[in-house]
Amino acid sequence: xxxxxxxxxxxxxxxxxxxxxxxxxxxxxxxxxxxxxxxxxxxxxxxxxxxxxxxxxxxxxxxxxxxxxxxxxxxxxxxxxxxxxxxxxxxxxxxxxxxxxxxxxxxxxxxxxxxxxxxxxxxxxxxxxxxxxxxxxxxxxxxxxxxxxxxxxxxxxxxxxxxxxxxxxxxxxxxxxxxxxxxxxxxxxxxxxxxxxxxxxxxxxxxxxxxxxxxxxxxxxxxxxxxxxxxxxxxxxxxxxxxxxxxxxxxxxxxxxxxxxxxxxxxxxxxxxxxxxxxxxxxxxxxxxxxxxxxxxxxxxxxxxxxx
Amino acid sequence: xxxxxxxxxxxxxxxxxxxxxxxxxxxxxxxxxxxxxxxxxxxxxxxxxxxxxxxxxxxxxxxxxxxxxxxxxxxxxxxxxxxxxxxxxxxxxxxxxxxxxxxxxxxxxxxxxxxxxxxxxxxxxxxxxxxxxxxxxxxxxxxxxxxxxxxxxxxxxxxxxxxxxxxxxxxxxxxxxxxxxxxxxxxxxxxxxxxxxxxxxxxxxxxxxxxxxxxxxxxxxxxxxxxxxxxxxxxxxxxxxxxxxxxxxxxxxxx
Numbered sequence: 234x235x236x237x238x239x240x241x242x243x244x245x246x247x248x249x250x251x252x253x254x255x256x257x258x259x260x261x262x263x264x265x266x267x268x269x270x271x272x273x274x275x276x277x278x279x280x281x282x283x284x285x286x287x288x289x290x291x292x293x294x295x296x297x298x299x300x301x302x303x304x305x306x307x308x309x310x311x312x313x314x315x316x317x318x319x320x321x322x323x324x325x326x327x328x329x330x331x332x333x334x335x336x337x338x339x340x341x342x343x344x345x346x347x348x349x350x351x352x353x354x355x356x357x358x359x360x361x362x363x364x365x366x367x368x369x370x371x372x373x374x375x376x377x378x379x380x381x382x383x384x385x386x387x388x389x390x391x392x393x394x395x396x397x398x399x400x401x402x403x404x405x406x407x408x409x410x411x412x413x414x415x416x417x418x419x420x421x422x423x424x425x426x427x428x429x430x431x432x433x434x435x436x437x438x439x440x441x442x443x444x445x446x447x448x449x450x451x452x453x454x455x456x457x458x459x460x461x462x463x464x465x466x467x468x469x470x471x472x473x474x475x476x477x478x479x480x481x482x483x484x485x486x487x488x489x490x491x492x493x494x495x496x497x498x499x500x501x502x503x504x505x506x507x508x509x510x511x512x513x514x515x516x517x518x519x520x521x522x523x524x525x526x527x528x529x530x531x532x533x534x535x536x537x538x539x540x541x
Numbered sequence: 542x543x544x545x546x547x548x549x550x551x552x553x554x555x556x557x558x559x560x561x562x563x564x565x566x567x568x569x570x571x572x573x574x575x576x577x578x579x580x581x582x583x584x585x586x587x588x589x590x591x592x593x594x595x596x597x598x599x600x601x602x603x604x605x606x607x608x609x610x611x612x613x614x615x616x617x618x619x620x621x622x623x624x625x626x627x628x629x630x631x632x633x634x635x636x637x638x639x640x641x642x643x644x645x646x647x648x649x650x651x652x653x654x655x656x657x658x659x660x661x662x663x664x665x666x667x668x669x670x671x672x673x674x675x676x677x678x679x680x681x682x683x684x685x686x687x688x689x690x691x692x693x694x695x696x697x698x699x700x701x702x703x704x705x706x707x708x709x710x711x712x713x714x715x716x717x718x719x720x721x722x723x724x725x726x727x728x729x730x731x732x733x734x735x736x737x738x739x740x741x742x743x744x745x746x747x748x749x750x751x752x753x754x755x756x757x758x759x760x761x762x763x764x765x766x767x768x769x770x771x772x773x774x775x776x777x778x779x780x781x782x783x784x785x786x787x788x789x790x791x792x793x794x795x796x
Contacts, residue, residue, distance in 0.1 A: 282645055284794060315638040319639060334642075336543075336544070336647055
């Protein structure tokens, strides 16, 4: 659905994006991650047609974003980092204006405005001036305007910024419900959001692609071993040797009053380990996976570190 | 066309929700009212004095003595007010980042520019219409010639439209509204007084300066003379303003 090939963007002498390539399949949600000034917003601005690229190619739903910009704009919704709102307009008048410039036919405009008001849960503020509503509501008006023409592709630049925890959950739910019918790229600094909503990630740093793929693929490529951390009622060094005897286990170390037991990726020794402990009545207090979480994955990709 | 109309409607609404338009139009009306009253009063006094001499009384012409100077006065007030009405058109969009919404919508830069320009022309028409009420009163109490007045208003409209083309251009150059207004005012004033330099210039320069200056083209129209040269001048000026605005917006995005 979205294909980016060897994209470059220069601002004067500054190279904001270098040789960026990635693909997002139809109906998927993809997270765009990276530190501040990594080039996330620039990438999004190029995809939405706000900025031209210096070099490279990108297509959205088969349309070239430079040659067929208007076709792309017609099927794309965009929530920029700074939500574009006219403070002196009411929420409803603003959404009506957006419906007009997104070329929704006059007969369907009212219905589209109603739908976007209900999607953004804006019923209570629809008649108020945008300058008088809270930041959370403004963010939701921004999301509502991006969805108003029911676009096939959605580009959301930090969609949950400025929202309270309950609203963040609501917006995440909303994004998840859009999955399937819409292809979505979102950028965020909240990594938990990525695991909860995204199918895959594109990680960029200093304008360069660091990694791209589904979370499982990326974890697999960065981590050779799998394992668990477990805590028993009574610890002790002597148990290390016991665990090493379990078939498949490669390595056992003591950490924080517990044991880290690792095996080669692809196998799963959890059943064997549990049975071993239960049979000996050692009292299993805690057992959790040592698989890399998104924070660790992100940091490893950004800093270029591989398996520790 | 519907895109232009959408932008135009939005701009008209924005203009009339901000206090700037009301303040500018009110000040404009107060000043025009003052000049109109002074001119009528002066014309009245003159008529009383001339009443003893039928020959001189016949020479009294309200078009020449009231309307021609009134149109000149209005043009100067427009020169002061129009920069305030056009300053926010593009600079505000840039400042509050709403340009990102416009440029990522399936709507062309030309449509955005025209929508905004037509909205400012609407404000100009409102201003001229309101002063037209004053002018029409003279038909109740006197018998001025209609045609020169209409041509005078056409001149005011065309000149105001040219001023607005300059204003919209400077608004696209900066995101600071004050800077846009000052640049617009400065360049309009320069174009206004350019013909002064023609007195000291010689040869082709005299003609060029005279042609480029607003004053020369407007002066004819206040007297009720409609010349295609003047029409061509104003329309070219408007097109140049639109073209430069388009170039600035386009080049900013490519930078």
